[in-house]
Amino acid sequence: MSKPRVLFIGRTRYRLPLSPSLALKFDALSRELDVHVLAAAAPGSPAGDATFTLVPPFRPRALDGLSFWLALPVRVARMLRAFRPDAVVCQTAYDAAAALLARRLARVPARIIVEVHGDWRTSTRLYGSGARRLVAGVGDAVAAAALRRADAVRTVSPFTARLVGELGVEPTADFPAYMHLEPFTVPPMPLPDAPVALFVGVLEQYKNIDGLAAAWRLAAPRVGAASLRLVGKGTRADVAKALVREHGVRWDEELTSEEVATAMDDAWVLVLPSRSEGMGRVLVEAFCRGRGVVGTRAGSIPNLVVDGVSGLLVEPGDPDALADALVRVLSDRVLAERLAEGARSAAAPWLQTPEQYAQRMRELIA
16 A cells, blocks of 8 residues: 655754654654655755755845745645645644645645644744734734644644634644653653752743743742753843853753753753743653653643642742742752652653654544
């Protein structure tokens, strides 16, 4: 029996040849499907191979995203004519809007499948330049129309299923994205002697890095020798620089997966103060390392973290409550160890092999 022909499209930047973790994912997909990918190229990467067609970075950099989106319908239409896929899997609702237009241009009857990894409204309100807010209303309307008109919708958590349900759309499937967790699944280490709270994520408004800074200014005088460590980069790097200057916070802009796992081993707790959150891969990574979470009741976080069992949850936008939760954990090793034990037990439902993920994708397309 021939394999379904599937075109995956999205704004993700890939570097060829693929890293070993991505190679595992696409090798598994290729055993189930005839796969082609249209995405963006990381700086210095080749523009494609037999599977990937990658769009080189546009200069000036400030226009890179805009140029990608404006050209996407035409690029997808060309690939529809050349590849003749049975289905197009879109990484976001905005990709799905481009694919729906491309299908009309190409007159190729490929089914459009859109994945929902988080709240699509975040990208125009809580990410990157403030100028994005100027198109928030239009973006909301485009995304909603694409979700309603797509042939299938795949969500990744109860939170994302609820989001599309509010549009009157019933998810065709709900399962998490494949996450390469090998560096995190070795036996977890006991908590270190020194209490440390670790943040890992992009330094953007939706991650509430400014709220974390406000909370740490309140918590630091109350926790003695405890410390905060940041890992990430983004448009709110100024917040991280201020914390380094004022409180001697350790900040790494970028770490490998292995280095992130080590950073988790060196911490008592992961802190995730997000205003909005999709699947929350970093939560699963922390669970695998046996580390509890101080997080907010935002997005998918409450779908993964059970308050008082695998972490402590506070309301988003409340730096006083976040500070109090950090002080509780960093001042009480017994509590931190109890949350760590709960976290270890919480990882299992979110783990899957590349083969399991690829099989679920084939079932969705079928």
